[in-house]
Amino acid sequence: xxxxxxxxxxxxxxxxxxxxxxxxxxxxxxxxxxxxxxxxxxxxxxxxxxxxxxxxxxxxxxxxxxxxxxxxxxxxxxxxxxxxxxxxxxxxxxxxxxxxxxxxxxxxxxxxxxxxxxxxxxxxxxxxxxxxxxxxxxxxxxxxxxxxxxxxxxxxxxxxxxxxxxxxxxxxxxxxxxxxxxxxxxxxxxxxxxxxxxxxxxxxxxxxxxxxxxxxxxxxxxxxxxxxxxxxxxxxxxxxxxxxxxxxxxxxxxxxxxxxxxxxxxxxxxxxxxxxxxxxxxxxxxxxxxxxxxxxxxxxxxxxxxxxxxxxxxxxxxxxxxxxxxxxxxxxxxxxxxxxxxxx
Amino acid sequence: xxxxxxxxxxxxxxxxxxxxxxxxxxxxxxxxxxxxxxxxxxxxxxxxxxxxxxxxxxxxxxxxxxxxxxxxxxxxxxxxxxxxxxxxxxxxxxxxxxxxxxxxxxxxxxxxxxxxxxxxxxxxxxxxxxxxxxxxxxxxxxxxxxxxxxxxxxxxxxxxxxxxxxxxxxxxxxxxxxxxxxxxxxxxxxxxxxxxxxxxxxxxxxxxxxxxxxxxxxxxxxxxxxxxxxxxxxxxxxxxxxxxxxxxxxxxxxxxxxxxxxxxxxxxxxxxxxxxxxxxxxxxxxxxxxxxxxxxxxxxxxxxxxxxxxxxxxxxxxxxxxxxxxxxxxxxxxxxxxxxxxxx
Numbered sequence: 001x002x003x004x005x006x007x008x009x010x011x012x013x014x015x016x017x018x019x020x021x022x023x024x025x026x027x028x029x030x031x032x033x034x035x036x037x038x039x040x041x042x043x044x045x046x047x048x049x050x051x052x053x054x055x056x057x058x059x060x061x062x063x064x065x066x067x068x069x070x071x072x073x074x075x076x077x078x079x080x081x082x083x084x085x086x087x088x089x090x091x092x093x094x095x096x097x098x099x100x101x102x103x104x105x106x107x108x109x110x111x112x113x114x115x116x117x118x119x120x121x122x123x124x125x126x127x128x129x130x131x132x133x134x135x136x137x138x139x140x141x142x143x144x145x146x147x148x149x150x151x152x153x154x155x156x157x158x159x160x161x162x163x164x165x166x167x168x169x170x171x172x173x174x175x176x177x178x179x180x181x182x183x184x185x186x187x188x189x190x191x192x193x194x195x196x197x198x199x200x201x202x203x204x205x206x207x208x209x210x211x212x213x214x215x216x217x218x219x220x221x222x223x224x225x226x227x228x229x230x231x232x233x234x235x236x237x238x239x240x241x242x243x244x245x246x247x248x249x250x251x252x253x254x255x256x257x258x259x260x261x262x263x264x265x266x267x268x269x270x271x272x273x274x275x276x277x278x279x280x281x282x283x284x285x286x287x288x289x290x291x292x293x294x295x296x297x298x299x300x301x302x303x304x305x306x307x308x309x310x311x312x313x314x315x316x317x318x319x320x321x322x323x324x325x326x327x328x329x330x331x332x333x334x335x336x337x338x339x340x341x342x343x344x
Numbered sequence: 345x346x347x348x349x350x351x352x353x354x355x356x357x358x359x360x361x362x363x364x365x366x367x368x369x370x371x372x373x374x375x376x377x378x379x380x381x382x383x384x385x386x387x388x389x390x391x392x393x394x395x396x397x398x399x400x401x402x403x404x405x406x407x408x409x410x411x412x413x414x415x416x417x418x419x420x421x422x423x424x425x426x427x428x429x430x431x432x433x434x435x436x437x438x439x440x441x442x443x444x445x446x447x448x449x450x451x452x453x454x455x456x457x458x459x460x461x462x463x464x465x466x467x468x469x470x471x472x473x474x475x476x477x478x479x480x481x482x483x484x485x486x487x488x489x490x491x492x493x494x495x496x497x498x499x500x501x502x503x504x505x506x507x508x509x510x511x512x513x514x515x516x517x518x519x520x521x522x523x524x525x526x527x528x529x530x531x532x533x534x535x536x537x538x539x540x541x542x543x544x545x546x547x548x549x550x551x552x553x554x555x556x557x558x559x560x561x562x563x564x565x566x567x568x569x570x571x572x573x574x575x576x577x578x579x580x581x582x583x584x585x586x587x588x589x590x591x592x593x594x595x596x597x598x599x600x601x602x603x604x605x606x607x608x609x610x611x612x613x614x615x616x617x618x619x620x621x622x623x624x625x626x627x628x629x630x631x632x633x634x635x636x637x638x639x640x641x642x643x644x645x646x647x648x649x650x651x652x653x654x655x656x657x658x659x660x661x662x663x664x665x666x667x668x669x670x671x672x673x674x675x676x677x678x679x680x681x682x683x684x685x686x687x688x
Binding site for chain 1: 345346347351353393394396397422423427429430431432433434437438440441443444445446447448449450451452453459463466467469470471472490535536537538540659660661662663664667669672674
């Protein structure tokens, strides 16, 4: 591995994404990506006795499905990197405790899928692991209860609010020799810095996260001396409509045009207007499910050749908001490519 | 780096601990290690308007002090690995947002200092960074409010309960060439698996964590073909009195005697009886402050030559306890050695 510029790590082995899986709820299965998910649950409780247990089970299923699709047993995976939005990350710890895989909990709010995928690929690249997994989840009902209001209250949402996805995605990364038929390689990672431009509205996290996405993307483009046009897709997750518009605006100021190149997990997961999700989807599981369904599938097929996956996270808590704090944000970037594609 | 046995990573570069710092509250400064801490705060609020902001400030100060002692500026550090116990890890995100160092949030409950230190050393070993920092914190008042009861309620504590330390510790890891006078090297890391033996009492986390500590320690000893007697100190953090006794008991069953070798951050930080901390100290900052004061100092001086630092974490939340769940636990191990010592 080589450090490029100030912030980017370029992998020489190019770890392969061997397999992936996504598990979603009913609303997500009715969105535009419905047919690409591995498992859809019509019942948001998944038959469990609490929303938190249901969310844990999303992670269990996503990992089990990804293992199965990769022809792996848990003992073939040396590390699992996992995270979620619940206090003390209990979806991950309870969802994965039965697997017996060395566990490294990650917290980057909605950027966590990029963080876990970046970590898994760095461990494989460095020789720390020959196979590592990345998984995240979120659940509308557990998130509403914890971050906002009880569902029964029926509170109104502001137009800038995003809808926490009931979803989980898992990707398994391995050394290329062990994944000869994989079409997806990880070329670079660029872990971000905390950005805080003073946004205080916890119902407008897209606005808080857009500057972090811009900062990481600009660092990466500078480090690699590339332009947005060099990529087929810049997948952010999850800025929603408000944050995506702001990101495009911030990049225009730098003379770069993202239109037609950037898309956002929160915009892709739902029919935004018809499904009434306001500014779009969000949550650790949103970008994870979008990545681990359509996007990796299209990369594998060669329909996408160069993809930047930029996870964006708002690093707040209800307590920090109650104490009048602003919203620090972060974005982590993972550069994926089709393996039959000559590298940039 | 080389994988040894099933779970251990052995570093060939042996990353160096360049500098470290600890920041504590009044009670901790009156304990047996009082004179070894860099900064002691008589006022638990640190002059801030909330306990959470005070805890964030502990991290800010620990990192700034460690940078200063290492003769570094923030821009010399390529990654910072940080974590804490607060919901959504806000001590870390708010405490470190001003530094501008690429940030990777970690969650392993009270095992987080071993996790962050293991990550920082792995990044340095792999060439991903030439310098990386690890920091964690906890605060008695923010933890009581979040996990137990408001301080004003004056609830009684059970004898098995542990006292959350008001403390933060930061260690800075770098390539050996950049730390010629450092006496402390990191030889191995062994990240643990989640263990859950069915303990349900959230006031007895030592008992919940002891099996995780035993599991990781036994894996490491098996992988490296060493015995407890090969180490000057096996520093767990934080099992307290109950958990330490259980760990020793579990190891005796395997024919190993830890007495006189194992000590625990939660037992070292306070005069346990006189300071009325019941089973001992706990919290992400407890083992961090013990490590980043006396233990690293004694390693640097060569008074300790081989140390295993085993962070132990109880991966529960108040919600999981309210839902009748058991307490999954984890332990991560970092093997430290004096650099003038021939390696095991």
